[in-house]
Amino acid sequence: MKHLLVVPSLLAGLALTSCATTPSAVSAAEAPKAAAKSDAKADEAAQRKKQRDVEYAKLALEGARMEAESDARNSRNAVEAAERELRSARTEQEHFEKTVVPLELDERALSVDGARQNVAEAKEELVELEAMYAQEDFAKTTKELVLMRGRKRLEMSERSLALAERRALIAREFEHKKRAKEHAERVIKAESGLEDARARAKKSAFDRQTALLKAEHALEDAQRALDAAPSGA
Amino acid sequence: MLQCFAAPALAALAVLPALLQSGAPASSSASAAQAGAPVGKDSELSKLGVEQRDAAQRALGVEDVRARVNLASKWLLDTQRPDGAWGAGVIDSVQFIGFSVETYYVFQYGANSLAFMALSSVEATPERDAALQRSLQWLLDARMPKRGNDWDVDCSWAALYGFQAMVGASLDARFAAPELAERIRRRGQELYALLEKNQEPLGGWGYYEGPAVSRRPTWSTSFSTSCVIPALVRAKELGWAVDEKVLARAVRYVEQCKLPGGAVMYDIRPIPRRPGESIDNVKGSLGRMQVANWALRRARSPGVTDDVIRAALEDFFEHHQFLDVARMRPIPHEAYYANAAYFYMFAHCYAAQVINELPEAERAAWHKRLRAHLAKVQWDDGSSIDFPNMSCMRTAGTAFSILAYQAGVPGAKRPL
Numbered sequence: 001m002k003h004l005l006v007v008p009s010l011l012a013g014l015a016l017t018s019c020a021t022t023p024s025a026v027s028a029a030e031a032p033k034a035a036a037k038s039d040a041k042a043d044e045a046a047q048r049k050k051q052r053d054v055e056y057a058k059l060a061l062e063g064a065r066m067e068a069e070s071d072a073r074n075s076r077n078a079v080e081a082a083e084r085e086l087r088s089a090r091t092e093q094e095h096f097e098k099t100v101v102p103l104e105l106d107e108r109a110l111s112v113d114g115a116r117q118n119v120a121e122a123k124e125e126l127v128e129l130e131a132m133y134a135q136e137d138f139a140k141t142t143k144e145l146v147l148m149r150g151r152k153r154l155e156m157s158e159r160s161l162a163l164a165e166r167r168a169l170i171a172r173e174f175e176h177k178k179r180a181k182e183h184a185e186r187v188i189k190a191e192s193g194l195e196d197a198r199a200r201a202k203k204s205a206f207d208r209q210t211a212l213l214k215a216e217h218a219l220e221d222a223q224r225a226l227d228a229a230p231s232g233a
Numbered sequence: 234m235l236q237c238f239a240a241p242a243l244a245a246l247a248v249l250p251a252l253l254q255s256g257a258p259a260s261s262s263a264s265a266a267q268a269g270a271p272v273g274k275d276s277e278l279s280k281l282g283v284e285q286r287d288a289a290q291r292a293l294g295v296e297d298v299r300a301r302v303n304l305a306s307k308w309l310l311d312t313q314r315p316d317g318a319w320g321a322g323v324i325d326s327v328q329f330i331g332f333s334v335e336t337y338y339v340f341q342y343g344a345n346s347l348a349f350m351a352l353s354s355v356e357a358t359p360e361r362d363a364a365l366q367r368s369l370q371w372l373l374d375a376r377m378p379k380r381g382n383d384w385d386v387d388c389s390w391a392a393l394y395g396f397q398a399m400v401g402a403s404l405d406a407r408f409a410a411p412e413l414a415e416r417i418r419r420r421g422q423e424l425y426a427l428l429e430k431n432q433e434p435l436g437g438w439g440y441y442e443g444p445a446v447s448r449r450p451t452w453s454t455s456f457s458t459s460c461v462i463p464a465l466v467r468a469k470e471l472g473w474a475v476d477e478k479v480l481a482r483a484v485r486y487v488e489q490c491k492l493p494g495g496a497v498m499y500d501i502r503p504i505p506r507r508p509g510e511s512i513d514n515v516k517g518s519l520g521r522m523q524v525a526n527w528a529l530r531r532a533r534s535p536g537v538t539d540d541v542i543r544a545a546l547e548d549f550f551e552h553h554q555f556l557d558v559a560r561m562r563p564i565p566h567e568a569y570y571a572n573a574a575y576f577y578m579f580a581h582c583y584a585a586q587v588i589n590e591l592p593e594a595e596r597a598a599w600h601k602r603l604r605a606h607l608a609k610v611q612w613d614d615g616s617s618i619d620f621p622n623m624s625c626m627r628t629a630g631t632a633f634s635i636l637a638y639q640a641g642v643p644g645a646k647r648p649l
Binding site for chain 2: 121124125128129132133135136138139141142143145146148149150
């Protein structure tokens with residue numbers, strides 16, 4: 001904020017200086033004197049410009065420092081995010097391999113065993129029911145209705161078993177492999193992402209140093225130009 | 234069975250207050266709740282175990298029994314309607330919402346059949362004879378029960394007990410006038426026809442539809458089947474048109490329900506229920522064991538020896554607390570081993586009947602043990618109930634108690 005306050009005061013000073021002389025006061029006899037005055041005005045303007053350049057260079061240096069802080073923060077955040085993503089990808093990959101795959105395979109196996117047991121029970125019940133019904137030739141239609149349910153239940157149980165076995169096979173032979181590959185790809189991608197983030201951070205640090213250096217040099221140059229100007233101007 | 238379990242408990246909450254005002258027996262769940270005693274199943278079971286022993290020690294003599302039977306009979310006479318019936322053939326408990334409309338009527342018919350048999354077993358008086366006549370007229374005049382709907386086959390209860398009542402009436406000399414005897418036989422044959430129509434392929438009778446909805450039901454239970462077998466045997470002896478095969482199927486069904494160890498399956502299953510706290514454990518089949526042994530003995534099934542009957546009765550008394558703790562519980566099968574409240578009176582009635590299949594010399598001691606458990610649940614007004622909902626349950630419960638008491642009274646008529 002200091003620089004912002006300096007600029008208006010300089011401009012006000014210049015305005016007051018311009019009101020000190022008027023063209024109506026100049027006469028032909030005084031022409032050499034007038035020319036000298038004109039040179040002095042030009043010198044004053046040049047001095048003012050150099051003064052301003054110094055102030056502008058100071059402002060630019062401050063901006064460059066702020067920009068550098070922001071870039072450094074962004075680079076640090078990007079690297080940390082990439083590290084987190086890599087940790088997460090590796091954890092999930094390990095969890096999938098050590099926990100999810102065995103759990104899902106066990107669940108599938110249980111499902112197959114349960115379906116197989118249902119088939120066995122349906123078969124046993126049907127055989128027993130047929131044997132009980134066969135004891136006497138009686139209520140044939142009703143018996144057939146019940147036996148049909150029993151036969152259909154056995155058929156559905158067998159189909160359920162076949163489905164459970166297919167689901168287990170698909171899980172083992174396709175889904176788990178596909179998901180394992182997806183986890184591996186995610187880890188590779190996260191590793192690449194971290195490398196990129198670190199490289200970008202390095203490049204960004206370099207660019208920041210360069211930009212700061214340029215700004216500092218620009219201020220030095222402006223200050224030097226101001227200092228080199230004739231002091232009486 | 235879904236419908237059986239669907240009956241909600243709410244109804245009991247509405248019924249219990251009324252019961253509590255009318256002299257509940259000390260051991261009932263209702264009075265325990267009223268007294269603020271713990272009513273959890275475990276605490277009740279423990280309490281009932283003590284009560285069971287006390288009850289056995291308080292065994293009643295025959296004269297005490299007569300007094301109790303008189304009180305129960307008086308309750309029947311007091312509550313009989315002018316048309317001869319007990320209860321109403323309509324829903325009078327919200328616990329039975331959802332059943333077929335016909336079911337309320339067939340429950341009434343079944344309960345009236347039991348009440349008729351109970352009254353016919355007690356010592357005759359002019360008042361009782363008149364009530365008995367009115368009851369018989371109602372049973373003869375009432376329309377024949379029908380199947381309620383696709384799943385509700387509760388008409389079986391009317392057929393099972395109506396048929397028994399008609400067989401009992403045929404054997405009672407008070408109804409031997411030719412015209413009346415013919416009406417009794419005709420109604421008996423009509424009820425038999427309903428039984429024959431609804432005998433499921435495996436030979437039993439049930440009250441709900443089974444795995445397939447069909448004109449002939451496909452599910453049955455051991456106890457409903459057992460209860461009618463002795464009447465079928467007697468009907469054949471009376472010369473009624475009872476198909477030998479119908480009886481043989483029913484007997485075979487009950488024989489197949491018997492499990493090693495003495496338990497009797499609730500319903501026949503190609504593969505029995507899993508062991509554990511199952512209704513098919515001895516502790517869940519205490520009543521079914523008695524009715525099955527009684528039925529098979531009457532049908533001369535070779536497997537039911539005196540020792541088998543004794544063992545089942547010993548189990549009945551040893552594990553009696555499982556019936557005690559279930560009694561008056563509003564949700565069917567909610568107690569240990571899936572015992573239901575309504576097992577209680579049924580179980581005691583048939584325990585009393587099967588005792589009489591043993592040598593005469595040992596019957597009195599068994600009856601003495603049994604009647605203690607009847608007395609302890611009899612209400613001050615003489616009635617008995619085990620399942621608090623429809624009015625027919627009180628009629629049936631009181632009738633079961635009379636039939637059980639009377640089985641142990643020397644010289645009493647035995648219509649079952």
